[in-house]
Each structure stands twice: as C-alpha cells, then as structure tokens.
Amino acid sequence: MNFRIRSERIRSWSAYLNKSYKPTNDKPMVKIAELAFILPALGLFYIWEYFSRFGIEYYDYFDLKDSLAVLYQNLMPVIYIGTMFSMFFTILLPDVLKRMNKGRTEAQTDEISENGFSNLTVILTVLLALFGFFILLKAHHLSLATIIILLVLAIFTGYFYLFVHKNIGYGFAIMLAFLYAEVRSGLDAKYTIEHKRTENIYLKQHSDSALLTEGDQCRYIIYKSSNYYFLRDDCKKMTYVYSITGTESTSFKSNK
Structure with missing residues (x-):
C-alpha cells in the first residue's frame, strides 16, 4: 500500500x-x-x-x-x-x-x-x-x-x-x-x-603637507566619495572630511 x-x-x-512552465499572468x-x-x-x-x-x-x-x-x-x-x-x-x-x-x-x-x-x-x-x-x-x-x-x-x-x-x-x-x-x-x-587603509593624500587647497601618509599609525581612510575624503583619527577620536574640489573641510569627535 x-x-x-x-x-x-x-x-x-x-x-x-515535465509539464510546460506557465508564468503568472498578473501585471508586475x-x-x-x-x-x-x-x-x-x-x-x-x-x-x-x-x-x-x-x-x-x-x-x-x-x-x-x-x-x-x-x-x-x-x-x-x-x-x-x-x-x-x-x-x-x-x-x-x-x-x-x-x-x-x-x-x-x-x-x-x-x-x-x-x-x-x-x-x-x-x-x-x-x-x-x-x-x-x-x-x-x-x-x-x-x-x-x-x-x-x-x-x-x-x-x-x-x-x-x-x-x-x-x-x-x-x-x-x-x-x-x-x-x-x-x-x-x-x-x-x-x-x-x-x-585601516592608508595612502599618501595631498590636497593643496587644504594643506601644503599630506592629509594622510602611507603607514600612518593613527589616521586611515574611511571612504572616498565623488566629492570628499573621509578620514578617521583613532588617536584623537576625530573624523575629518575634506572636499576634493573645493576648500570646504569639517571635523568632529565620534565615539564610534
């Protein structure tokens, strides 16, 4: 049985x-x-x-x-x-x-x-x-x-x-x-x-010296967007944002 x-x-x-597949007829x-x-x-x-x-x-x-x-x-x-x-x-x-x-x-x-x-x-x-x-x-x-x-x-x-x-x-x-x-x-x-990826970053409109150097023990790159560099400094617990095309820059403390 x-x-x-x-x-x-x-x-x-x-x-x-073995049957032919029949798609649903509803409109997406x-x-x-x-x-x-x-x-x-x-x-x-x-x-x-x-x-x-x-x-x-x-x-x-x-x-x-x-x-x-x-x-x-x-x-x-x-x-x-x-x-x-x-x-x-x-x-x-x-x-x-x-x-x-x-x-x-x-x-x-x-x-x-x-x-x-x-x-x-x-x-x-x-x-x-x-x-x-x-x-x-x-x-x-x-x-x-x-x-x-x-x-x-x-x-x-x-x-x-x-x-x-x-x-x-x-x-x-x-x-x-x-x-x-x-x-x-x-x-x-x-x-x-x-x-903590690092590289040499120079933006003359912000500073004559490097904003980040390769092998830096404190700073590293968070993200690079089309208009900004986002850098993190673990030693100072600070986040830095630098405009790539302009002179704008901001920084603030972050506990994260």
Whole structure:
C-alpha cells in the first residue's frame, strides 16, 4: 500500500516537472521607471548604513553619483559569478535537457517546444542561481545564520515571482536587496576598521603637507566619495572630511 502511494507521488511529481512552465499572468507593479528610483535608493541606503557605523551623517554630503558608483562596485562579484555560471546555461544545460527529453512522451515534448521551458528547466535554473548566491555569501565570510536567512528570502523571492504572483516576488526581492545591502555595509565597515587603509593624500587647497601618509599609525581612510575624503583619527577620536574640489573641510569627535 505504501509502495503504491509512493509510486503515485513519484508519477505525479514527474508529470509536474515535465509539464510546460506557465508564468503568472498578473501585471508586475514594479517597472523600469520604478527601478530607476529603487536602484539609486539601494545604493544610498548602503552608504548611509556604512557611514552610520562611524557616526557620520552621510546626507550632509549627499551626491547621487555615489549611490551609482557603490552599486557598480558591489555588483562586480555578482557579474563575475554570473559569467562563470553562464557556461552551464549555454553549454551544459541544453545537453542535460536533451538527455532528459528522451524519457518524455512525444506529446510532452511538443507541448514544451510550443510553450517554452518545462517546470524542471525553471527549477534547475533557480537552483543554480541560488547556488551562485550561496557562493557569493560564503566569499564574504558571513555567519551561517545570516547566509540561511538571505537564502530563505531568495527562495521565497523565486517561488512567489515564478509560481504565485510577480508583485509578491518583487516585494521579497526588494526586501532581500536592502537586507543584503545592510549586511554588506556592516561587513565593509568592519573591514575598514580592522585594516585601516592608508595612502599618501595631498590636497593643496587644504594643506601644503599630506592629509594622510602611507603607514600612518593613527589616521586611515574611511571612504572616498565623488566629492570628499573621509578620514578617521583613532588617536584623537576625530573624523575629518575634506572636499576634493573645493576648500570646504569639517571635523568632529565620534565615539564610534
């Protein structure tokens, strides 16, 4: 009896996986125009969270170019991993699917050819994307709990977008993106504090001597935006902000 139930379940799952994937028909709420607003907001959120670790109010030095630059910088690992996995999509995946098609009936094969990918193809693609996301998270040495939370959100994003409702999927995607930005900002701030990067910085409009020298034991670079250098002095517990293009400079104490 149990064997028959298992066999029926296996046949049911096999039939579902071999069916042609039918995307949801709902109209997406988020369009290209909205993305033009969401993406810069995501970059600004990252910078705001990053500077909050140093007690700096970033919006006093706001520039939209900074959000686009930080997005490009943080997307480079994603682009790299995507390029590496693109070989699977272009070479290996078609061969795998071709071999799987041998076990399908002619009617199932015709249905998939007419309507697009099968459910199995979509699920394999999502699993591959999740694996790539996992590699990205591991590369940043995140805690296991953080990785699990982000992966669960990614799974919900894919499931709701592909099989339930696109707008719910978009909602989870936005939540995932901002949560990832918060995690990355904290991680990058911690890296900055631990490694204390230094280099020789000269801005003649502020001083004839160097504002920072390589190997300095007190000062280090917090961030370089399109218009400002942000320097931290641990010995004096001071933060210094120097304009790159003008003569403006500010300094203040910070307990962080």
